[in-house]
Amino acid sequence: MDLDLTEDQEAIRDVFADFFSSETGPERARDAEPLGFDSRAWDRLMETGAPGMGVGGSRGGGATLADLTVVVEEAGAHIAALPLVDHMVATRLLAKVGVCDDDALVGRTIVGLAIRPAQDGTARTVPTGAVARRVVALDGDALVLVEGDPGAHLENHGCLPLAHRPLAGATVLAEGPDAVAAYRRTLDEWRTLTASTLVGITRRALDLGVGYVKERRQFGRPIGSFQAIQHLLADLPGLLDGARLLTAKAAWAGDRAVAGQAGVADIGDNEITDFAALACMALVSAGEAATTATDRSLHVHGGYGFSEEYDIQLYFRRARALTVVLDDPARECRRLADLLLAGPATSSPPGAGSDRNSVPHGGPEPGGDADHLATGATR
C-alpha cells in the first residue's frame, strides 16, 4: 500500500507541469481552435520523448501506464491541444505487434486510435483522425492500420481533431481473438489515460472557480464568502481526488496485468482489481468529475463564464467532448455491468452466474504478448 507517487513520478510530474505550462495553456488552446492541434507544441513535445515514452524495450521510454497518467494529467490541466493520449496508447499497441517504426516512436508520424468499432469499412469520429497519418482500428476481428493524409476535420464543440477514416486499403496487423484482445487492452489504456486527462481538467476547473470567487466582489464582498457558492465548490475536491485515485488504481491494475497478475471484480465485497472494470470505472468517474467541476466553475463565473474571454469555457467544452467521444457514459455503465454481474442483460437466465468472483469477459488479462488471448468476438 502506497498512495503517494514514486520519486520518479514526482520528477516526471514536475518536468511535465513545467513543460505544459510554458508550451501549452489556454492561449495556445485558443490559437489551436477549431482543429484542436498545436503543431508547435507537438514539435517541442517530441524533444522530450513523451510521444514514445510508453513503448517498452530498448527503443521506447519504458514508462508504465501509471507513469503516463502523471504526464497526461498535466496535459489536461494545461488544456494542451495535443493528440498525446491516443498516440501513446496506439504506439504501445503497434510495438506489441512489432510494427512501431521510429517515425511513430518519436512522434514525427502521429498515430491515432479508432476507439469505436468500424462501421461499413469506416472508422467514424476518430478522436485524432484529423491530425494522425496512421490510425489503428479494429475491423471485425482484424486489427488494421490505415496510413495516409489525415481526414477532413469534423468541427465540434470540444475542438477535438475528429475525423472519419475509411479503412479501405488498410494493412491487417493481426487477426482473430488475440488481435481483438490486444485492441481491447489498448482501449482500456485509452480509457485510463483519458480519465487522467479529465482529472487534470477537473483540477484546473476547480482552481479557476476558486480563484475567481475569491476575487470577484458583489454586494460589497467576495462572492466566495456566500455559502451557496462555497457549497457548489465544496463537493468538487472529493470528486477530483476520488477520480484521481480510481484512475491511479486502474493504471496500477493495468501494469499488474502486463506483469501477468490477473485481477478480480467482486462487487459484493467491493474488491475490484480487474483492469477492464477499473478502466471503465475510471473513465465514467473522471467524466462525471470533469463535467460537474467545469459546470459549477463556469456557473460561479456568472456571465463571464459564458464568454470566450474567460478560460473556463475551454475546459467546459473539452470535459464534455472527452466524456462522450467514446460512448454515452450510461452505455459504458451497462458495459461495466456486463463485466461485474453475471452475464449480459439479454442472455442471462434467471439465477445465472454463481461464479461472481471472476470476471466473465474472455480469457486471462492481456499481457505483454498477445499470444494466448481469447475472446468470443466475431466479424
Place this chain on the structure above:
Amino acid sequence: MDFSLSPGAVEFRAEVKAFIADHLTTEVVDQMHATGTFNDKAFNAALADAGLLAGAVPGYGDRDPIELYILFNELEKAGAPYDGLAVTMLVAGVVNAVGTDFHRSRVLGKLLTGRFNCCLGYSEPDHGSDVASITTKAVRDGDEWVITGQKMWTTMAHVSDWVILLTRTNPDVPRHKGLTMFLVPMDTPGIEVQPVPTMATERTNATFYDGVRVGDEWRLGEVDGGWAVMGVALAFERGVMGGTNPTVPLLRHVRDWAGGAASPDGGTMLQDPLLRERLARTAIANQVSQLLTLRAAWIAATGGLPGLEGSMAKLYATGRYQQAVGWFQEMAGAEGLLGFDADGAAADGWIDYDARHAPVTTIYGGTTEINRNNVAERHLGLPRDR
C-alpha cells in the same frame, strides 16, 4: 502508487473475514435490528479475544495502522454491529492521545477487552451543528466538578460505561474557549438515560445530568481546553472508522435479489438495463468511497490527522448512498417498501432498511453542510461567511 495490501495486512483481513464468517450469525444481525442497538458485547469481546482489536484504537499500539481501516471496513461491508465498537475505540484513541496515566490505566485497558463501551456526549437539544455553544455546565467544587445539563442523541448511552462529555466551564469567554471535556463513568449518581426512537431501526438516547459529581481526575485535557479535545475526536471520527461504505452491503443485497426477482417487463430485474446501469454506477461509487476512505486511513497511518480528507470521504459516500437507495427503492416498487419480516420484501427487507437509515448519514457525525463548510474554508481557502 500501490493499491495492494502488505502480506501482513492481507493476513489480518483474512482473519477478520474468518471471524465474521464464524461470529456474525443471523441471530446477531436480527438482535441488532430488533433492539436498534448496533452494538453486541459478546461479539466485541470475541473480537478482542481473537486479538483483532489490538490495532483498532486510532493512534495507539504498534500494529500497522491500516488494520484499523481493514477492521471497520470489513465489519461495515458485512453488515455487522460495529457502531458501538467504533465509538468505543474512538474514545480509546482520544483517551490515549490526550488522557493522563490515570485514564490510560483505568480505562484504556478495559476498552481494549471489548467488554466496555463508551458514548459521545456532545450534542444538546438546542445545540447540534453549533456544538461549541453547548450549555451543559461543569462547576468546580474543590477537587470535584459538578455537572448539570442535558445532552441529546447520546447514542449507545444505555449500554455504555463512560461518556465523553463536553461541558461549559467558562461562560464569559468566546464560546470555543470556555469548554472542558470529561470522561464520566455512566454509573455516577445523577445521570439518567431516556430512549429516543428513530424512523430507522436504530435507537439513540437523551441523557440528563443532574448535579453529577466527578473528581478532577476524570477531566480529559485542559480546563477550558475542550475544543482541542473535540478536534482530535472529530479527526478520528470522520472517515476512518466506518460509515463511508454502507452502500457495499446494499449493492450486494440488491444484486442478489435482482437475479431472482421477476421484472414486470419479463425476465428478471437483473436483466433490466436501467437497473444494470445503476448497479454499475453504484459499484463505481463504492470504489471511490473505498479509495477516499483508504486515503484518510493512509494519512492516519503515515502520521497525519485526516480530518479534511475524512470530511471529503463522508460527503461523497453518504450522498451516493442516498442516491443509490433512492434508485433501488423506486425500482423495487411496492416491495421496496416492505421491511425485514414482510412476505415478499424486496432484498429481504434490506432496501427498506437502507432507505430508512440513509437519511441520518448526512446528519450525524457532522452534517453535509458542516462538512462542506469545512472543505470550503479549510481546503479551498474561501472566506468565512459567519
